[in-house]
Amino acid sequence: MSATFICPTPIATRERIVLGHGSGGRLSAELMRDVFLPAFSNPLLDRMDDQAIFEIGRERIAFTTDSFVVKPLLFPGGDIGSLAVHGTINDLAMGGARPLYLSAAFILEEGLATETLRAIALSMARAAAAAGVAIVTGDTKVVERGKGDGLYINTTGIGVVYQGARLSASNARPGDCVILSGAIGDHGIAIMAQREGLEFETEIESDSAPLHELVGDMLDVSTSIRCLRDPTRGGLSSALNEIAATSGVSIHIDESKILIRDDVRGACELLGLDPLYVANEGKLVAIVAPEAAEEIVRAMRRNEHGRDAAIIGTVGDQHAGLVTMKTAFGSTRIVDLLAGDQLPRIC
Amino acid sequence: MKYVDEYRDPKIALALAGRIREKVTRPCVLMEVCGGQTHTLMRYGIDELLPKEVELVHGPGCPVCVTPLEMVDKAIRIAAMPDVIFTSYGDMLRVPGSSGDLFQAKAGGADVRIVYSPLDALQIARANPAKKVVFFGVGFETTAPPNAMAVWQARAEGIRNFSMLVSHVLVPPAMRLILSSPSNRVQGFIAPGHVCTVMGYSEYEPLVNDYRVPIVVGGFEPLDLLEAIFMLVAQLEEGRAELENQYVRSVNAAGNATAQRIMREVFEVSDRKWRGIGEIAESGYRLREAFASYDAERIFGLEDVSAEEPKECISALVLQGLKKPVDCAAFGKRCTPMNPLGAPMVSAEGACAAYYQYRRHMVAIS
Numbered sequence: 076m077s078a079t080f081i082c083p084t085p086i087a088t089r090e091r092i093v094l095g096h097g098s099g100g101r102l103s104a105e106l107m108r109d110v111f112l113p114a115f116s117n118p119l120l121d122r123m124d125d126q127a128i129f130e131i132g133r134e135r136i137a138f139t140t141d142s143f144v145v146k147p148l149l150f151p152g153g154d155i156g157s158l159a160v161h162g163t164i165n166d167l168a169m170g171g172a173r174p175l176y177l178s179a180a181f182i183l184e185e186g187l188a189t190e191t192l193r194a195i196a197l198s199m200a201r202a203a204a205a206a207g208v209a210i211v212t213g214d215t216k217v218v219e220r221g222k223g224d225g226l227y228i229n230t231t232g233i234g235v236v237y238q239g240a241r242l243s244a245s246n247a248r249p250g251d252c253v254i255l256s257g258a259i260g261d262h263g264i265a266i267m268a269q270r271e272g273l274e275f276e277t278e279i280e281s282d283s284a285p286l287h288e289l290v291g292d293m294l295d296v297s298t299s300i301r302c303l304r305d306p307t308r309g310g311l312s313s314a315l316n317e318i319a320a321t322s323g324v325s326i327h328i329d330e331s332k333i334l335i336r337d338d339v340r341g342a343c344e345l346l347g348l349d350p351l352y353v354a355n356e357g358k359l360v361a362i363v364a365p366e367a368a369e370e371i372v373r374a375m376r377r378n379e380h381g382r383d384a385a386i387i388g389t390v391g392d393q394h395a396g397l398v399t400m401k402t403a404f405g406s407t408r409i410v411d412l413l414a415g416d417q418l419p420r421i422c
Numbered sequence: 423m424k425y426v427d428e429y430r431d432p433k434i435a436l437a438l439a440g441r442i443r444e445k446v447t448r449p450c451v452l453m454e455v456c457g458g459q460t461h462t463l464m465r466y467g468i469d470e471l472l473p474k475e476v477e478l479v480h481g482p483g484c485p486v487c488v489t490p491l492e493m494v495d496k497a498i499r500i501a502a503m504p505d506v507i508f509t510s511y512g513d514m515l516r517v518p519g520s521s522g523d524l525f526q527a528k529a530g531g532a533d534v535r536i537v538y539s540p541l542d543a544l545q546i547a548r549a550n551p552a553k554k555v556v557f558f559g560v561g562f563e564t565t566a567p568p569n570a571m572a573v574w575q576a577r578a579e580g581i582r583n584f585s586m587l588v589s590h591v592l593v594p595p596a597m598r599l600i601l602s603s604p605s606n607r608v609q610g611f612i613a614p615g616h617v618c619t620v621m622g623y624s625e626y627e628p629l630v631n632d633y634r635v636p637i638v639v640g641g642f643e644p645l646d647l648l649e650a651i652f653m654l655v656a657q658l659e660e661g662r663a664e665l666e667n668q669y670v671r672s673v674n675a676a677g678n679a680t681a682q683r684i685m686r687e688v689f690e691v692s693d694r695k696w697r698g699i700g701e702i703a704e705s706g707y708r709l710r711e712a713f714a715s716y717d718a719e720r721i722f723g724l725e726d727v728s729a730e731e732p733k734e735c736i737s738a739l740v741l742q743g744l745k746k747p748v749d750c751a752a753f754g755k756r757c758t759p760m761n762p763l764g765a766p767m768v769s770a771e772g773a774c775a776a777y778y779q780y781r782r783h784m785v786a787i788s
Contacts (some may be wrong), residue, residue: 091529101760271538337423344426403432404644406467408780411759 099309100413123321124243125304126170128236135236137172139163143228148191150269152261152280153356155228156199161283161356162307163232164206168287169303169359171240171294177203178231180214184223192226206285208232237291239298246301247322249392252368254361256289256375257282257383258334259311263353264342273345275338284357289378296374299364306360309413310352312398314360316412320396322362328388328410329401351410352417362390429643430466438648439471445655446475451607452654453600453743455593456614457484458642460773464780466644476651479607479743480773482596482699483614485561486513487741487765487772490695492729493589494519497558500587500722501532507550509543510558511565512536517768520729540572540586547576547584556718559586563617566590566707567681570688573709573716587718588709591694593617594625595705600742601633608743610654612640612647615669622677626665634663641669688713697765698737737764740773747774754782 095102112121119127126139143159153161160177167174179199183192203210261282268279286305293300302322306314311333319326335343335350343350357380363371368386375381388400398410454460460480463469469478482488494517501508501524508524515524515534528534533553537543540557547555559569569586576584593614600606613626618639626637636657640650650668657664667673685707694706709717719725739745747753747766757763759775766772 091526093525093529095525105760340423340426344423402465402467403430404435404466404468404471405432406470408465408467409782411779 097308098413098417099307099313103309104412122243122245123317124170125166126172128170128172137167137170137234137236138231139166139170140229140231141166143230144224145266146224147266147269148195148225150281151265151278153283154195154198155226156195156197157202158281158283158356159228159230160199160202160206160208160210161285163230164208164285164287165305165356165359167232167234168285168290169242169305170234170236171242171290171300171303172234172236172287173291174206174208174232174234174285174287176211176233177208178212178214179210180229181216182223182227182229183215183217184225185217185220187225195226202285206287234287237294240294240300242300242303244302244304244318244321247318247324247326247362247390248301249324249390250365251301251362251390252365252386253315253326253328253388253390254363254368254372254375254384255311255333255387256286256359256361256381257357258336258339259306259355259358260335260339260343260350260353262307262356263310264339266354267346267348268342271346273342275342277338279336279338279342282355282357284380286357286359286380289359289375289380292374292378292381293361293371297363297367297371299367300361300371301364302362304360306355306358308354310350310354311360312349312351312410313412315398315410316396318360318362319398322390323395325391325394325396326388326398327391327401328398330403331401332385332387334383334385348417352413365389426643429641429645431645435466435468435471435644435648438645438652442476442648442652442655443473445652445659446473447659449475449477450609450655450658451477451479451743452610452612452651453479453481453608454612454640454647455481455483455597456612456616456642457487457772457776458616459612459614459640459647460484460776462642462644462647464776467780468644468647471648472651476655478651479746480740480776481600481611481743482696482741483562483593483617484766484772485565485591486517486768487737488591488696488698489514489517489560489589489765490697490729491520492695492727493560493587494523495729496719496724496727497587498522498524498527499724499727500556500718501527501534502530503554503722505553507533507535507546507553507555508558509535509537509540509546509555511538511560513768514558514560516762517765518762540569541575544572544576544581544584547581551583553583554721555584557584557586559588559590562591562593562614563621563685564614564619566685566689567620567678570684573688573713574684576716577713582715585716585718585721586709588689588707589694590689590707591696592691592705592707594629595702596696596699597626597629598632599699599702601629601635603742603744605744608635610636610658611638612650612654613637615639615641615646615673618667618669618673618677620678620681622675623665623667623673624675630663630665636663637665639665639667639669639673641672696741698741700738737766737774740766747777748781750774754778
């Protein structure tokens with residue numbers, strides 16, 4: 076090939092933060108690699124899991140933090156408050172931990188209706204009580220009108236790791252099975268439908284739910300679980316790509332095994348989105364030893380949050396870091412990390 | 423899902439692929455013109471189902487890819503001006519101009535907003551009378567009617583703070599350019615079904631006659647494309663060169679008369695520059711003189727801004743079907759969706775991005 080076939084356009088440098096840095100895709104990973112890891116690097120952080128796990132005395136403790144900036148504040152199936160509680164619980168659960176205590180810090184915009192704040196606080200309290208966790212500390216700040224979208228929440232969570240659980244995104248091995256706990260895309264589409272004023276025959280609800288009991292049920296039947304991830308921002312694709320990259324393995328999934336509700340598929344068609352990249356808030360993906368997979372799926376199906384659990388793929392050793400999918404037509408395609416935000420297409 | 427699953431049935435797909443295999447006896451090069459069709463081919467791996475005799479090359483029908491560099495530069499300049507709200511379809515925001523993109527302009531303080539329709543932009547203009555609201559009117563004949571409608575409606579309502587940066591292009595002139603090239607390899611075209619829904623398909627008749635090339639109007643679902651490929655292979659094998667319509671559930675010969683009327687009222691045919699290809703005579707639309715006061719280029723005095731495309735970039739060859747994305751030395755290495763060097767790597771419809779997203783495991787990328 077001739078050397079002149081090189082596009083000389085300079086590579087765009089990113090001197091400022093763009094929205095895509097918050098998408099959970101490749102830009103977010105770049106920010107971690109270029110800014111945060113060099114600044115904070117330590118053995119716990121460098122593992123790049125959704126939570127840090129360390130020992131205090133004889134207990135293994137899981138510790139995590141998360142921020143919630145969702146618009147609109149209330150959406151079908153939940154609100155920013157219940158989402159904050161569930162999201163934090165799930166980050167702990169993905170480390171194999173039983174969540175115990177949460178913190179909640181509120182950044183409020185001047186002018187926010189007190190009634191809205193009260194409703195969200197009550198919703199958080201209900202979600203926490205239902206999950207058996209307590210919100211034990213917090214903070215409030217108020218910013219000027221126009222400097223925030225009504226309300227942002229930051230949480231931290233702490234929990235105790237179940238006996239025998241050793242979960243990490245770096246644990247996947249060739250031959251392992253990939254399990255998905257249910258239908259994907261509900262949360263992202265519920266939010267987007269609300270934001271864009273789309274109406275469907277039945278309302279699409281967010282799947283926001285706490286998953287620690289499901290994880291407990293899984294760990295009760297098997298200690299051969301290598302890794303758990305909740306496919307939130309960036310969707311199933313990001314979760315699988317992270318695992319493949321961190322473990323240095325390939326992951327191959329089967330399109331026909333991935334459950335997507337019809338109305339979610341319809342909304343994705345309409346908006347030009349790929350459901351593999353749409354956020355979930357009540358689903359998990361598990362990498363497990365092949366001999367334990369069937370039993371773990373059976374245990375998951377007995378839990379209300381894992382009723383539709385299924386094996387969707389396998390871990391391989393070709394093309395480390397690559398996620399591929401067998402299409403319904405029997406061909407194979409790459410399931411890539413998104414570069415930035417998923418953008419609505421022109422036509 | 424109704425009206426979707428029928429056209430994605432794997433059994434029928436495999437049967438159609440089998441019919442193509444039975445029919446074909448010699449190599450043929452077919453082009454799907456529209457980026458949406460490229461996306462479907464890649465997403466479903468349809469090229470993997472085809473016999474090796476059938477080679478698909480990907481056409482210039484991605485509006486994001488063919489919008490010239492200088493238009494992106496103009497968009498960024500307008501967006502950075504005071505009191506401007508710049509509105510656009512989402513995927514234009516990431517297209518690199520001479521320096522930077524609209525996302526970076528937004529991060530630098532410009533008010534850049536993603537809309538789903540130019541009528542949403544018009545609504546923003548109504549709600550913000552003190553601001554100048556500009557819509558980036560890009561695309562083929564498919565996006566032209568709503569864009570024309572927005573300008574028409576702005577004038578009808580006397581909305582003075584709305585304007586459009588128009589960069590509209592037309593499909594038939596680009597196909598003619600490809601066919602008239604001495605190095606043309608394309609022996610049959612899948613014409614873009616959505617464009618033909620608006621325009622009808624009679625304007626493709628002269629191409630069939632002048633170049634004796636089979637053209638089949640095709641849809642966007644996997645079975646649409648397989649059927650269109652079968653129809654083209656059959657024509658080539660039987661020595662026919664005809665205009666046929668596969669996408670009968672959406673397209674007729676005359677097209678959508680109402681849409682065409684509003685387009686004719688607001689736009690007139692003009693010469694247009696295509697990114698990676700250069701200027702093609704009478705290959706696009708501009709606003710008619712009667713709508714000059716809605717022309718963002720005039721309002722903001724940017725008519726003379728121009729930018730040179732990098733001569734060495736192979737996107738010109740990719741968009742004409744002379745090279746595949748993987749033939750580029752930068753593909754998957756220096757040029758990725760994260761750092762797109764050329765426009766076809768930007769949009770999901772762009773040939774390079776579609777290859778990168780779905781196919782790069784087929785080629786060795788070091």
